Amino acid sequence: MKNLFIFFCFGAVAALAGALWITRPITVDPETFKSIDSDASAGELVFALGACASCHATPGGEKLVLAGGREFTTDYGTFIAPNISSSKDQGIGTWSQADFFNAMRQGTSPEGKHYFPAFPYASYARMNDQDIANLWAFMATLPASEQPSEPHRLTFPFNLRATVGFWKALYFRTAYVRPPAENERGRYLVEAIGHCAECHTPRTALGGLQIERWMAGAPDPSGKGKVPGLTPAQLDWSEGDIAYYLETGFTPDFDSVGGSMAAVIDGTSQLPSVDLAAIAAYIKALPAIE
Amino acid sequence: MKLILSLALTVVVASTSMVIAGGHDGNPAVTARKAHMQLYQHNLSILGNMARGNTDYDAAAAQAAADNMVALTTMSQAGYWLPGTTNAELGDETRTLPAIFGADSTARTIGADLAAASVALAAVASDGLDAVGPALGPVGGACTACHRPYRARN
Structure with missing residues (x-):
């Protein structure tokens, strides 16, 4: 019995060591x-x-x-x-x-x-x-x-x-989520540098992005309020509306951006119009997720 | 003329507030400032839709909207930006964050920036779209400067 316990402990330690080695920083x-x-x-x-x-x-x-x-x-x-x-x-x-x-x-x-x-x-x-x-x-x-x-x-x-x-x-998956279609630049700006999904996609209990609900909106991590969804089920803006918002911070009804999105607009407002259009096209091409 | 415009806008804000307030039992200070914000938004939409090409440029309408912006920024809002009327006390009725009344609040400075940007906008509103578009930027910038730290997410 004692030997079995020792064997079990050894196995558990070996398994943990193996898991830590496999998941070591790369x-x-x-x-x-x-x-x-x-x-x-x-x-x-x-x-x-x-x-x-x-x-x-x-x-x-x-x-x-x-x-x-x-x-x-x-x-x-x-x-x-x-x-x-x-x-x-x-x-x-x-x-x-x-x-x-x-x-x-x-x-x-x-x-x-x-x-x-x-x-x-x-x-x-x-x-x-x-x-x-x-x-x-x-x-x-x-x-x-x-x-x-x-x-x-x-x-x-x-x-x-x-x-x-x-x-x-x-x-941790570095593969893109959406297919490139004809808008590789938009996908790069949204999924890589812009890291839009980090806020606009809900997370699992362990903090991973729920890919099946990509950009469908999420609770604010602070617990107060929501980060809006960007799929057609939540956002009915035109491509022009989205590009103008990213350029100026004005919504289609001319409310102005606030909160943490204001810092995002600080960046996107510096983009050339072709990049703004690429981001807008990416967002408009998202599948609707209720 | 500007005095008349200001008085007229005061009446509009007050009556709009009363209409809105008549529909529910909201906090009157919140109702009044929402009305004020709606008037900013309405006048900016006239100018912004011209700038975007959604509507034809109309020099007289653009000038009127820009003058309204100036008048709105010169009205005293002291009666409805009151401590105790933030989302900490009133919940979902308002998105105003308590920080706006903090000792280090920059709201007054931002308000002055909005007033200056509105004056600059009004100075060129009749000069064509090429002048209006760039002049809208600082106005929007001032709006965002206030919304960023002092307005809660929906």
């Missing part, structure tokens, strides 16, 4: 992108559309000082955006380009740990090498802040970064 091969010439000025638009400042700028602070501190209340506890300014002590000023690619593509930190998916790397992972390199170059030009990052306040077991490995195994 890193990218730096050889694949080291020859890319980055363009900081082109990265400014990527930065704007990625809405990096909407999470990482200190509330009430300068938009281009990515000192962090914004809190995100969720069912798992409170995430606090870290300092990702160019500070060498408090920010990401000592990162290499490979570190940045690991964060954006794999959700893996320079210390080899999983990032929590409150950082939407599951969407950013679809970004092309050039855009990530350009973004990296632009962010290096932004001011440093010496404001220390605060630790997340998460409940057990969600505070264990190792659990993110299991989340990744379940939900």
Whole structure:
């Protein structure tokens, strides 16, 4: 009996070790992108559309000082955006380009740990090498802040970064959700850089996107209010209405954007009209989901 | 002339508030400010639909709408932006967030920005669509600057 118990314990430990190994943080091969010439000025638009400042700028602070501190209340506890300014002590000023690619593509930190998916790397992972390199170059030009990052306040077991490995195994898919049809650019802007689904798609109890309800709207993570759905079942705007909204922040009846979507419009308002039209076409082509 | 316009708009806001208030037992301050916001929206829609090409440009109508915006921004709203009338106290009746009455609220500064943008809009409203479109941007920007921190999601 005793031997059976020992055998069981050994098996359980071995299974856990195996699972942790399988779900370990993955890193990218730096050889694949080291020859890319980055363009900081082109990265400014990527930065704007990625809405990096909407999470990482200190509330009430300068938009281009990515000192962090914004809190995100969720069912798992409170995430606090870290300092990702160019500070060498408090920010990401000592990162290499490979570190940045690991964060954006794999959700893996320079210390080899999983990032929590409150950082939407599951969407950013679809970004092309050039855009990530350009973004990296632009962010290096932004001011440093010496404001220390605060630790997340998460409940057990969600505070264990190792659990993110299991989340990744379940939900981290870099394949696009929608077919490209004739609008590959729109799909890229929405599903990769714009990471629209991160808010507009409901999540499972474990925080994975419910792909079968893609863009059908979701409860606000704070528990108050809803993030509206964008499928034809929820949104009857024309392509022109959508493009104008993304450009100006005005709805078709000339209410103006507010809340967290305002930061998104900060970015989309800088896009050329052809990109706005591509996003609008993508949204109009979504299947209706009640 | 501007005084007459302001008085007329005050009457419109007040009567609109009464009509809306007559339909339910809402908080009168909330009803009044919603009416004020609806008038902003109505006048912006006249200009915005011209800018978008949804309606033909009409210099007189554009000027009237822009003048209304100026008049609306010069009206005192002190009577209906009252502490105790936010969604914290009134729930779904209003989307106004308590932060608008906080010590560090920027609402007054944003209001001044909206007034200045409306004056600039009115100065060019009769000059054609090429002038109206760009002048609408700062007006919308001021609206968003207030909605972003002080209006709750639906």
